[in-house]
Amino acid sequence: METRTVCPYCGVGCNAIVISDGKKVLNIIPSKREDINYGTLCIKGWKGFYYASNRKRLKKPLKNVNGEFKEISWEEAIDITVKNLKNIMEEYGPESLAFQSSAKCTNEDNYLMQKLARQVFHTNNIDHCARSCHASTIEGLISTFGSGAMTTSIKDINNADLYFIIGSNTTEQHPIIGSRIINNVRMGKKLIVADPRKIQITNFASIHLRHLPGTDLALLNSMAYVILDKGLYDKKFIEERTENFDEFKDVMEFYDPDRTSRITGVDPELIEKAAVLYASSKSIIFYAMGITQHTQGTENVQAIANLALLTGNVGRPGTGVAPLRGHNNVQGSSDMGALCDFLPGYRRVYDDQGRRLFEDAWKCKLPPVPGASLTEMFELAYDGKIRAMYIMGENPVLSEPESDKIKKSLEKIEFLVVQDIFMTETANYADIILPAYSFAEKLGTFTNTERRIQLITPFLEPIGETRNDWEIFQTIANKMGYDWHYKNSEEIMYEISKLVPQYGGINYECIKNNGIQWPVVNCNGTEIMHREKFTRGKGRFMPAYWKKPSEFSNDEYPFILTTGRIYYQFHTGTMTRKINILEREAPEPFVEINTEDAKSLNIRNGGCIRLISRYGEIETRARLTDIVPKGIAFMPFHYYEASVNKITNPNLDPKAKIPELKVTAVKLVRC
Amino acid sequence: MMLYKISKNNLKDYINYLLERYEVWGPKKINDDYVFSRIENGNEFSDVRTLLGPKDLIYPPQEKLFENDFHEIIVLGVKSCDFRAFKMLDDVLGIDNNYSARRKLVHMFNFVCTEPCEFGFCTTFYGPRLDDFEMQFTDIGEYYLVETNTKKFINNLFENADKNNLDIAIEKSENVYKKMKKLNVEKLNEKISWDNPLWKEFSERCISCGACNFACPTCFCFDVYDESERYREWDSCILAGFTRLAGNANPRPTLDLRLRQRFMHKLKFHYENFDYHLCTGCGRCIEVCPVKIDIRDVIRSVGP
Numbered sequence: 001m002e003t004r005t006v007c008p009y010c011g012v013g014c015n016a017i018v019i020s021d022g023k024k025v026l027n028i029i030p031s032k033r034e035d036i037n038y039g040t041l042c043i044k045g046w047k048g049f050y051y052a053s054n055r056k057r058l059k060k061p062l063k064n065v066n067g068e069f070k071e072i073s074w075e076e077a078i079d080i081t082v083k084n085l086k087n088i089m090e091e092y093g094p095e096s097l098a099f100q101s102s103a104k105c106t107n108e109d110n111y112l113m114q115k116l117a118r119q120v121f122h123t124n125n126i127d128h129c130a131r132s133c134h135a136s137t138i139e140g141l142i143s144t145f146g147s148g149a150m151t152t153s154i155k156d157i158n159n160a161d162l163y164f165i166i167g168s169n170t171t172e173q174h175p176i177i178g179s180r181i182i183n184n185v186r187m188g189k190k191l192i193v194a195d196p197r198k199i200q201i202t203n204f205a206s207i208h209l210r211h212l213p214g215t216d217l218a219l220l221n222s223m224a225y226v227i228l229d230k231g232l233y234d235k236k237f238i239e240e241r242t243e244n245f246d247e248f249k250d251v252m253e254f255y256d257p258d259r260t261s262r263i264t265g266v267d268p269e270l271i272e273k274a275a276v277l278y279a280s281s282k283s284i285i286f287y288a289m290g291i292t293q294h295t296q297g298t299e300n301v302q303a304i305a306n307l308a309l310l311t312g313n314v315g316r317p318g319t320g321v322a323p324l325r326g327h328n329n330v331q332g333s334s335d336m337g338a339l340c341d342f343l344p345g346y347r348r349v350y351d352d353q354g355r356r357l358f359e360d361a362w363k364c365k366l367p368p369v370p371g372a373s374l375t376e377m378f379e380l381a382y383d384g385k386i387r388a389m390y391i392m393g394e395n396p397v398l399s400e401p402e403s404d405k406i407k408k409s410l411e412k413i414e415f416l417v418v419q420d421i422f423m424t425e426t427a428n429y430a431d432i433i434l435p436a437y438s439f440a441e442k443l444g445t446f447t448n449t450e451r452r453i454q455l456i457t458p459f460l461e462p463i464g465e466t467r468n469d470w471e472i473f474q475t476i477a478n479k480m481g482y483d484w485h486y487k488n489s490e491e492i493m494y495e496i497s498k499l500v501p502q503y504g505g506i507n508y509e510c511i512k513n514n515g516i517q518w519p520v521v522n523c524n525g526t527e528i529m530h531r532e533k534f535t536r537g538k539g540r541f542m543p544a545y546w547k548k549p550s551e552f553s554n555d556e557y558p559f560i561l562t563t564g565r566i567y568y569q570f571h572t573g574t575m576t577r578k579i580n581i582l583e584r585e586a587p588e589p590f591v592e593i594n595t596e597d598a599k600s601l602n603i604r605n606g607g608c609i610r611l612i613s614r615y616g617e618i619e620t621r622a623r624l625t626d627i628v629p630k631g632i633a634f635m636p637f638h639y640y641e642a643s644v645n646k647i648t649n650p651n652l653d654p655k656a657k658i659p660e661l662k663v664t665a666v667k668l669v670r671c
Numbered sequence: 672m673m674l675y676k677i678s679k680n681n682l683k684d685y686i687n688y689l690l691e692r693y694e695v696w697g698p699k700k701i702n703d704d705y706v707f708s709r710i711e712n713g714n715e716f717s718d719v720r721t722l723l724g725p726k727d728l729i730y731p732p733q734e735k736l737f738e739n740d741f742h743e744i745i746v747l748g749v750k751s752c753d754f755r756a757f758k759m760l761d762d763v764l765g766i767d768n769n770y771s772a773r774r775k776l777v778h779m780f781n782f783v784c785t786e787p788c789e790f791g792f793c794t795t796f797y798g799p800r801l802d803d804f805e806m807q808f809t810d811i812g813e814y815y816l817v818e819t820n821t822k823k824f825i826n827n828l829f830e831n832a833d834k835n836n837l838d839i840a841i842e843k844s845e846n847v848y849k850k851m852k853k854l855n856v857e858k859l860n861e862k863i864s865w866d867n868p869l870w871k872e873f874s875e876r877c878i879s880c881g882a883c884n885f886a887c888p889t890c891f892c893f894d895v896y897d898e899s900e901r902y903r904e905w906d907s908c909i910l911a912g913f914t915r916l917a918g919n920a921n922p923r924p925t926l927d928l929r930l931r932q933r934f935m936h937k938l939k940f941h942y943e944n945f946d947y948h949l950c951t952g953c954g955r956c957i958e959v960c961p962v963k964i965d966i967r968d969v970i971r972s973v974g975p
Contacts, residue, residue: 001708001709002699002701002706002708002709004701004702004704017701017704017706019706019707019708019727025733026727026731026732027707027723027727027731027732028732029704029706029721029722029723030722030882030959031702031703031704032703032704032722033702033703033704039722039958039959040880040882040959040960040961041880041882041961042878042880042961043879043880043881043907043910045880046880046881046882046885047881047904050733054898055898055899171878172878175878175880175961176961178878179876179878179961179962180961182876182962183961183962183963186876200875200876200878203875203876204875204876513702514702567878567879580894580896580898580902580904581881581894581904581906581907581910581912584894584896584910584912584915585910585911585912606919
């Protein structure tokens with residue numbers, strides 16, 4: 001049997017054809033479609049689908065009986081879940097419940113989970129990992145353009161003349177987009193990379209800006225300064241299509257390259273060169289967590305949007321702003337309103353008109369104030385205010401900052417349900433574990449980083465007693481007295497297509513071939529957004545002054561620790577660490593430190609090193625390299641053996657509530 | 672050698688005839704892609720070059736060891752480059768139980784190309800027409816010419832063919848020889864340089880996806896692992912773990928050295944051990960490479 005599907009890892013959304021016999025994957029073949037992966041896949045695509053038939057898959061509902069998980073029937077599991085959620089809600093109010101949705105699950109799953117939280121349990125305490133990756137993108141791009149997503153398409157990369165990558169290790173984290181950029185640069189296009197680390201794609205950069213972590217805003221502002229100073233801005237575009245230019249100009253005045261150089265550590269001449277190159281080309285800016293995971297994450301994103309507005313580099317082919325999304329469906333799960341402050345389709349929960357639409361559709365009252373964000377949920381649980389939590393397909397014990405506190409919060413929670421495909425570090429704390437389908441068994445949709453809604457069809461038969469995520473929610477809703485009666489995922493999509501304007505009128509028939517990029521009208525998609533006008537009308541300049549990150553190196557903590565993913569592993573490793581070749585390539589945690597720093601600390605390559613921050617300490621192996629500059633350490637967060645999030649900075653961007661994972665002050669000692 | 676021909680209109684019925692007796696695989700269209708998959712109905716077959724060959728049907732990407740049931744299958748639409756590759760794999764994997772068991776039971780019918788493909792350079796090695804095959808099909812217009820040494824798969828849908836038909840088939844395949852530039856591989860094993868600057872250049876853009884190995888019809892390396900049972904899977908010499916030893920020592924610690932190994936093995940070491948290059952010129956490694964690392968550049972780099 002052959003099935004076309006979408007890769008379940010990063011947000012590029014590569015298509016592959018899976019040959020299977022229903023029980024296992026026999027072969028994986030990249031799709032040749034030119035608009036996404038042109039017959040290629042990265043190693044996670046080639047090797048990474050096999051987890052679906054891994055023997056460690058959860059097969060039956062489990063109940064925690066004095067620390068041991070015992071198999072129980074679905075009926076009992078649902079009864080216990082409903083009884084506890086209901087009792088806690090009735091006794092302590094809806095705000096004592098919290099729900100975590102998943103960017104790994106389909107749009108249909110996400111839509112129903114947030115509907116479960118909002119309609120059935122009357123709370124906006126619904127969030128997911130988009131909070132810790134692109135919440136600042138949503139805020140930042142909505143305030144400037146009106147829509148928080150990539151403005152252009154993957155295919156459109158071929159039309160640009162210059163790529164400006166900031167805070168994205170593109171070849172490792174979005175390898176097929178990174179490769180497309182490299183192929184274009186080899187044909188004569190230009191590339192600017194701003195990243196403290198000497199990542200692979202800098203091999204192709206005409207300019208590499210190695211700014212200090214947490215100084216992105218100053219750097220971007222300074223580029224705007226140069227563009228303004230040299231008169232390289234697009235006056236016509238600014239006049240006709242933007243607002244708030246004067247205020248923007250005033251703020252930028254502060255950022256002359258000389259002064260900015262002292263903040264960022266980047267040679268003023270390089271800033272100037274980069275700014276001139278960007279302004280004088282048809283350019284796309286790519287960014288990822290290096291921009292968003294900061295206390296000024298929203299301002300960072302806005303500064304990127306400002307540059308695009310300033311030079312008219314948005315809304316036409318070969319230009320745009322491209323936030324690279326890190327999960328197969330993190331765009332979609334955000335679109336579906338699995339967010340504490342947005343209803344589906346990015347309607348703010350406090351927007352009366354938007355809320356009323358859903359109140360009418362769902363025949364209920366909805367809370368008009370934002371719920372607790374992902375990071376705040378654990379804070380509230382720690383304080384005893386959130387007493388029950390329902391987590392689908394996420395592993396916050398490894399993925400969220402200051403994880404010791406998260407573990408304590410989970411211990412305090414009276415009732416925890418985890419719905420997943422494998423046992424996880426988080427599921428260890430659960431009272432009830434519900435075994436779900438993986439992407440291999442599901443029919444549904446994923447939305448990739450370029451807003452393309454793509455259909456996935458099952459290629460494996462369900463394992464054991466596993467169930468579809470959305471069906472589990474439906475059963476719970478029914479038990480709670482709500483008459484949900486979706487016969488299949490397409491019926492959920494039908495409801496979505498009525499309520500979410502971006503997905504207006506879509507159905508499986510019209511997306512089944514190549515998917516459609518939202519906003520969709522009558523099954524016609526949009527490749528390039530903001531063409532005639534911005535989604536919000538005029539593009540708005542949103543200037544801000546750079547502030548020091550919430551932490552910076554000092555005498556006590558002289559190093560800056562920055563975290564991220566590596567090529568062979570994915571997120572908390574729940575999937576990739578079960579794949580032989582991927583695990584073989586990257587079997588253990590490590591921290592990259594500069595060779596010279598290692599010398600002065602007397603640490604050898606592969607030697608044990610202790611990292612101490614204000615929040616805790618961990619031990620791992622040192623990897624000596626010149627990828628990181630002096631004074632900076634980099635560590636991946638995939639590994640439970642040395643979970644770097646035990647020591648990361650939990651301070652939040654006040655607007656987007658995203659933690660500043662990219663800057664933690666640490667002390668390094670040999671152990 | 673026996674010569675037959677079968678009308679293209681009858682090919683569908685022939686496949687249905689085979690389907691009554693065997694499991695049949697061949698290129699199928701899935702949306703806009705063609706992949707080797709199981710054929711349930713004669714209509715599903717397309718005589719098209721697929722992105723990946725059918726190596727997986729004899730040597731699966733991942734397999735459980737020690738318990739296998741093997742059965743007879745027929746694979747249609749195999750390209751000669753992929754077919755020829757099995758002869759090479761035989762020299763290396765012939766002693767392997769699973770490989771040799773499948774090799775005996777899987778019948779590959781090769782379909783000769785009459786137009787060059789975008790990345791192929793098979794004329795450098797064996798070209799689209801082979802002298803050693805099971806059933807060789809060539810598109811000669813309204814008919815396929817079928818060359819074979821066995822009557823096992825011949826039925827009443829076939830007609831006898833003559834020398835004229837054969838001449839047309841040869842001429843059709845000559846088209847590929849005419850259009851596809853032959854690369855010079857004479858003394859390549861001696862001329863290819865250990866210090867070729869290409870290794871470094873390739874390593875700057877290689878994203879270590881392993882696609883060149885996975886798509887290669889002649890790559891045979893595998894890794895064995897245990898997951899309560901014993902499995903093996905296709906490995907890739909581009910990956911650091913391929914040669915990593917205990918204590919993290921690695922004889923090929925950097926990507927340029929691993930890329931060098933891949934090309935040296937194909938174009939020098941294997942040649943010196945077996946008298947042929949471990950390459951059929953199928954061009955698949957180029958096509959599936961995200962950053963278009965091109966083995967033809969290596970061959971050309973040693974001079975005309």
